[in-house]
Amino acid sequence: MNITNKYKQVRQDTINFCSHLQVEDYSIQVVQFASPPKWHLAHTTWFFETFILKNQFENYKEFSPDFNFLFNSYYNNVGTRILQTNRGNMSRPSTDEILEYRTYVDTKMLELLEKENDPKILDLVVLGLNHEQQHQELLITDVKYMLGHNPIFPVFNENYNLVADTNSESNSIKIEAGMYEIGYQGTDFCYDNELGVHKVYVADFEINNFLVTNGDHIDFIEKGGYTDFNLWLDEGWSWVNSNQIIAPLYWHKIEGEWYNYTLAGLQKVDVNAVLSHINYFEANAFAEWKCMRLPTEFEWEIAAAKLDWGKRWEWTNSAYLAYPNFKKENGAVGEYNGKFMSNKMVLRGASVATSKEHSRPTYRNFFNPTERWQFTGIRLAK
Amino acid sequence: MNITNKYKQVRQDTINFCSHLQVEDYSIQVVQFASPPKWHLAHTTWFFETFILKNQFENYKEFSPDFNFLFNSYYNNVGTRILQTNRGNMSRPSTDEILEYRTYVDTKMLELLEKENDPKILDLVVLGLNHEQQHQELLITDVKYMLGHNPIFPVFNENYNLVADTNSESNSIKIEAGMYEIGYQGTDFCYDNELGVHKVYVADFEINNFLVTNGDHIDFIEKGGYTDFNLWLDEGWSWVNSNQIIAPLYWHKIEGEWYNYTLAGLQKVDVNAVLSHINYFEANAFAEWKCMRLPTEFEWEIAAAKLDWGKRWEWTNSAYLAYPNFKKENGAVGEYNGKFMSNKMVLRGASVATSKEHSRPTYRNFFNPTERWQFTGIRLAK
């Protein structure tokens, strides 16, 4: 697909998802780590305007002088940003204005793409599209979080459950000790944090070719997994107790049966479906309970070619840190990944909400060990 | 005006104000003490449905079983309520559904009003309308708070400044010591907290027939009023320091000039206009600075007939406590006023946002001494 068509398609994907939203849904922020849909729509657009249009068009007239302030996320290099916790205050600008903003920027971008062939600019466009695809996933999970915390459990789209998939494999795979190369070696797009290909020595290991299911986790719950401190990391145990956690996010016990909120509404938990919405502490405790462990991100990457993966982000036992030779780009674009390298764990794979061409074996996703609003799952190793 | 027309008018007033809102405005909650417009629309409707329709119509079919849970405010007698801080999470039900709810209840109410003549029921209807008028005022002040905290300072209605009024009088009034009767003695509607007429002995006092202006308050600011602890109550001084207060709510100093946010947008502060949006601590400190004091609520009520009042709620130096012989009604309606009788100060008068027939000399408004999002002002006495 050429870049113009690619641009059109990615931008349209965002809009398509939103077709199921009501106007009121666009502006709500329920929790600090999730952003209102309107904000995602604008911020991804702001990226193209700020990093490309403003530099490429002489006398480019920005859509609105306020938008740089409102829709910058964490790029300190690009000016004062609105505090993340205040994103939910903004009933204005309206959703319609945001959609006009998208149209305005898209028109300019398509005009530019028609004639542009500077690879540096095209690389930035590709980065912007990947950025938008990341936000598409956040958009899905943020909307789920918002509706899943509405006491009336609204149905977003009755055909869009997203947590129904099951394992296709049930074996495990053995990998021999040896030196392996880690990091992205292709020529397509990848993030800076995947670069710096380097050798790693890994000992023998065995890794499951299937993920933990809801049924497995109900077993963990019923055998007292959430109440046995021996299974938990110290911070995990504090998290369990101070939040009174007894089950994955979105699970509710109603008259003795487990239900979970899905984007298709509140539904009975399917014991055969793959477990979702657990955090690193829960993944680690589950592994401990099974007398196994989570794979490291290197083990995962080495085994990936032989594994059936995708549809869940899989917690690894690796902290999110720089690869040797990691290099940040200068300026705002360099703020993309490196600055988050503390107190986060790496997830590998891809979720059911991840854009398809956006997943690859070297992709390093990362979240705080307490977070569970993404479609996260557990693969065990030993 | 008969009760049917009165009902239609009050209900319509709410809708009229909302005509200037955008759909996104309806669901936002910026701060715990303010509620989303949608919630006000629904809650006032819920009052009629819960306290009247459900009891008066046999087999009344409620509009939605969820709404009792969602739109109860603080009536513990009527079932579990949603926490006030979570009101802003609810993108659904949509504004359209809420408007349908209003129409549904209005139809039933008008059907009932046509034939109803039981005075107990009619009293409840009048209470419901007064309740809605109170919420109309909150709706205005909550919308102002939401838009006034949006970094782009949206214009709600350019003809609706609400803080432009000035004093018409400039004298002061002397009242002689003596025994006075306090409390509502008429036959129209009043709240339970105004009843229990009782005698009070009041010493000689003098009270201004004008309110403090923005110009007066700028003088207070410039003379160091916000930095001289001798003027402040201890809790007020903590409030000033921990919130770094230097001016009334909505005031911004831009290039050496004071501006304030109004519902007509950001405007220069008019030095001749009556001061607004200060809390009890500020009112008290200003009075201290002038070597005067705030009147008690009794002094205010005694002087009211001779005073020019209205357009600002005036802080008094009286705590909000029960009159002798105060009686709560049984059940939920009795929860209306009495339960708030701690840590609040009484305000007398009426504001520019108060429904006109809703203000009277015996009316006891009350807020926490820290709150300033109402249209509040200062009248001095000695």
Add this chain to the structure above:
Amino acid sequence: MNITNKYKQVRQDTINFCSHLQVEDYSIQVVQFASPPKWHLAHTTWFFETFILKNQFENYKEFSPDFNFLFNSYYNNVGTRILQTNRGNMSRPSTDEILEYRTYVDTKMLELLEKENDPKILDLVVLGLNHEQQHQELLITDVKYMLGHNPIFPVFNENYNLVADTNSESNSIKIEAGMYEIGYQGTDFCYDNELGVHKVYVADFEINNFLVTNGDHIDFIEKGGYTDFNLWLDEGWSWVNSNQIIAPLYWHKIEGEWYNYTLAGLQKVDVNAVLSHINYFEANAFAEWKCMRLPTEFEWEIAAAKLDWGKRWEWTNSAYLAYPNFKKENGAVGEYNGKFMSNKMVLRGASVATSKEHSRPTYRNFFNPTERWQFTGIRLAK
């Protein structure tokens, strides 16, 4: 007793109480509102040094330049103060240094008292002694709070239970409506907040000549008093729920029996003893449950001559506000009482920890409606 002997006695009373403390007890601060014993010892001494010695002795050499900073409490006029919450950080200066400080100041004070006859100075000395007597009471209640929150419930002094007293009367008293004079009219010491004698009209009322007992309160508990929101003020209900309150402070249910911590250790609750350690919200809810009410501070003062009172501070239904004609002294001494006139309720009477000559019918004690670490009780009226 002459002023010199009075000075010696009051200062010695403080030391006598401390004879039961261990060195480690002197520096601990368990909670923001309570101060370490060492701090009370020093602060009361600092009062004499700062307001008297520094002004009366030419070239007075202060004991330590740090102490003004460390032991100022809330007198903003006397320089920067250490934050109240940091008082518990100070292992140094040692208790021995503080005792030296007391001796140093006492020597100077006795030297001054021998020759001083300026009534203004002597008034300040009397104020200082009353101030120290107030701190003696806080010292007792703060020590009780500290030891009562130590998981091993240490015995402070096994002969010093302080909550064992019972009612001597069981009747009630009727007072006729009329004009009464309120405020201190004698010639001895009183606080500024008792002055400004003024007339008040009070309607007929009846007031119990006995206080609520532990047995009465157990009845309240067992009948569901702490779980029936209809009995509680809104803020009281929040306090009950967010702190999971089910009984007065220091009460523990152990194997089906109520125990309470006393300075003589953990003991069974005596059902005949007068109730202690409840806050305004509990007092108010109890009264509501009995279909009675708390007296106002005026009613209390009017009835006092006919009442058996003392040994508990009695919550009234009056907010702590200025009397008409209330005047603050200039400077730091004027910060004594007036600045606390918000969000506090008046208590009348005296507790078992109150210095005897320090209680009188016009005395206005005041605390936040949530506080219960003082020896507080309930008298009902109607």
Add this chain to the structure above:
Amino acid sequence: MNITNKYKQVRQDTINFCSHLQVEDYSIQVVQFASPPKWHLAHTTWFFETFILKNQFENYKEFSPDFNFLFNSYYNNVGTRILQTNRGNMSRPSTDEILEYRTYVDTKMLELLEKENDPKILDLVVLGLNHEQQHQELLITDVKYMLGHNPIFPVFNENYNLVADTNSESNSIKIEAGMYEIGYQGTDFCYDNELGVHKVYVADFEINNFLVTNGDHIDFIEKGGYTDFNLWLDEGWSWVNSNQIIAPLYWHKIEGEWYNYTLAGLQKVDVNAVLSHINYFEANAFAEWKCMRLPTEFEWEIAAAKLDWGKRWEWTNSAYLAYPNFKKENGAVGEYNGKFMSNKMVLRGASVATSKEHSRPTYRNFFNPTERWQFTGIRLAK
């Protein structure tokens, strides 16, 4: 040294340090992460009583039944523990009782050591002594934190500055790429987290044989290091801003000069001395500013034999995670290290407060990236 003498010496070392404390110092807890000295004295003793004496002596009579509850730290397997934040509430038991407790346990321990030769028991004794040595270091840093936050900056011991040491080397060392073995391989004591010797491939690197000095860091401060967000990790930047950090812990700028609090009192910062009391975020930002990086813990361990190290704990760029084949012991002793493996960074080396025989090249110390009350420093690599 035989085990009996070793036991005596380690136990005496703790007491020797405390000889400079005043009684009041023993019970104070200034901040959640630091414990009162008394608690360290008792907790280290409790370890021997709980894990050895209770199991080895038939009918062992514990010193006090309360102590298990009071002085357990985080061993969930050994019963309910007192919350860490409440440790500072405990004026009782007194320091003297704690010292009696030490004597009581020491007597029993020496009795046992005389005849014991079961290697499993002796291993536990060695673990207990290493545990006490760790607490000796915490005791020093906690006392420094307490006194360093006392506004009068007390001198603990005027000969005990602890931050005066300078670099003895100024070169850097190159290490060739290759496979290296990581982990403890000796036969003496080590912690479980050092075991699981494993091979690691490491690329070429260069590492400084000297640490960053105070002078270097003043340069960083003066060149705007604390205000340039490009140098900081995102969480580090939040930490800087929400705590308004402008310098290392204990540094104060007085009349244009930098001073730092030391255990010998407040002293001028020595520009030639090695930098201390910075956290991981500061270390990382400093490295970024120098266009270098922190070494990984593997690089550090590989280079250690050629490095001049000790006197500062050195932040590495490695998260504290399990080595391959990491195994926890069963029961309480197994809670020692593994449960802390989240959100912590590894420090290597040893500080001036570390017991001498307690440091070795494989030792893995770990703290939160925000913590800086330990004697921490910076070594750069590239």
